[in-house]
Amino acid sequence: MAPATLTGYGGVGEIGGNAFRLSDGNSDLWLDFGKRFGTDHLVERNGLRPGWNDYYDQYLKPRSFRYIQDLVALGLIPDQLDLYREDLGGQRGNGLPAAVIVSHAHQDHCGLIGLLRPDIPIVTTATSKAILQSIERTGGYDPEGEFLEPRMKGKLGRTKDGILSARPAYKTGPSRPFQTPDGLGWSIEGHAVDHSIPGAAGYVVSWAGGSLAYTGDFRLHGRGRALSERFIQRIQQVDYLVSEGTNVHGTGDGAGHGHSHKSTDDEATVEGRIEEEVRRADTKPGTGFVGIGYPPRDLDRFQSILLAARRLGRRFVITTKQAHLLDTMRNAGADVPDPFQPSSGICVYLDAGGRGTILHQGKGTVPVAGPDLRVTEQSVSNEEYDRLLLLDYPDWETDIVQKARTGGNAVSAQDVARDANHFLFSINFWSIKELFDIFPEKSAANGLYIHSSTQPFNDDMESNNRKLNRWLRAFNLDRADTHVSGHLGQADLEWVLDEIRPRHLIPVHSQHPDITASRYEARTGQKAMLPTYGAQMSLG
Secondary structure (H helix, E strand, O other): OOOEEEEEOOOOOOOOOOOEEEEOOOOEEEEOOOOOOOOOHHHHHHOOOOOHHHOOOOOOOOOHHHHHHHHHHOOOOOOOHHHEOHHHOOOOOOOOOOEEEOOOOOHHHHOOHHHEOOOOOEEOOHHHHHHHHHHHHHOOOOHHHOOOOOEOOOOOEEOOOOOEEOOOOOOEOOOOOEOOOOOOOOEEEEEEOOOOOOOOEEEEEEEOOEEEEEOOOOOOOOOOHHHHHHHHHHHHHOOEEEEEOOOOOOOOOOOOOOOOOOEOOOHHHHHHHHHHHHHHHHOOOOOOOEEEEOOOOOHHHHHHHHHHHHHHOOEEEEOHHHHHHHHHHHHOOOOOOOOOOHHHOEEEEOOOOOOOHHHHOOOOEEEEEOOOOOEEEEEOOHHHHHHHHHOOOOHHHHHHHHHHHHHOOEEOHHHHHHOHHHEEEEOOHHHOOHHHHHOOOHHHOOEEEEEOOOOOOOHHHHHHHHHHHHHHHHOOEEEEEOEOOOOOOHHHHHHHHHHHOOOEEEEEOOOOHHHHHHHHHHHHOOOOOOOOOOOEEEEO
């Protein structure tokens, strides 16, 4: 029997974009299928492989009718055309993998599964599936984000009358199968781990000739440390360990990155720091406004902010997208707060979407433009106002707006402006424009912004960070930073490897896997296996 093989198409000498094909000679499994975002200036400086954002941006996108071929030509996705949707330029084939295992719902691990053929099964946790469902529902229309319900793109279709058309009647394709690992021809075990997103799991895969543990991303300093510890105990007998090493750094220019820079020790430290910064801001004269930016799907961070807000006597104001995520997860059985229950200490912010109708609440009039482009105020009833308000939001958001208003915990910019010191307000670079409505008189604005997210580590993030700082200066907001990495620190990683002592170590998801390999060999005398992009590694 030929030995099993492992081939890396992402996460090889880079952070993120994990995509590893495991083959036992009869069938394949994929360990994640993530988006390789890229690193901009580090590509040329350090010789890294370019990623998605090194070629594309929000305006320059792949062509829909040759989506797959274009991405393959640039080396941004694995060069196996029969893996992908035919409507995007994939090719029909018979060699389907048994499944794609998704370790967690971060884009660098799952961000390309929307491109896959819809008959390829996905194995992941129920929580991760719920998060992907919310991302898909509240996101844009790029095909790589169609995790559960692919929508036809890139090819002609037919109208209801059967006529060929570029706008076919069928917009939604077959539902992608999410299933348990049973019946796939492999022995697959999922084990919950601690990471900066709920639902993260490491996996143990066994075949006739061996076994492999895949960590995905994990850590030992979050609220779920015990989960990672149990996983570590389970994998002490596997033959091969494929482990992340995000926070392993080299030396010299560009060696560090935002996953560890300015990171604190644990979530309890973040929680205390948030409270400390708000109390310090409360001693200063001004509006009492405190905004906080954080990763919305990091529910450890969400809990830290909510607990701090409760102790401070403030209501935690979240976005409608965050409310949709919590609502979707609750419907999937997750134990998370109800965003529409005022007793939770949560408020849902209704931004000035569409035509800004929310800004006219309580006035009894709305501005109406005539054919001559002149605008007049027209009186409306409460019922008419409610109808017009909902037209300002997309379908998914309409439901959230109605639930928040019915629950009595919806807030608008006027509410925040009137009692700024009663709220802890969720805001980040992408929603910073809300400051115009909270502070119509910019000269009267002041307060605090707490940045509780990863520090910038590529050109786009650094540019956005500079822009964010300009916005903060324009509205006279002081800035404080507090964050904790979602990944093992280097010392923790070495402790984990010493605990497991794998027969074979394969370091991935790191810009410096060679450092992990050399340090592991120095301590154990065992050589690690360093993958090369697109090259098969024999497991046997």
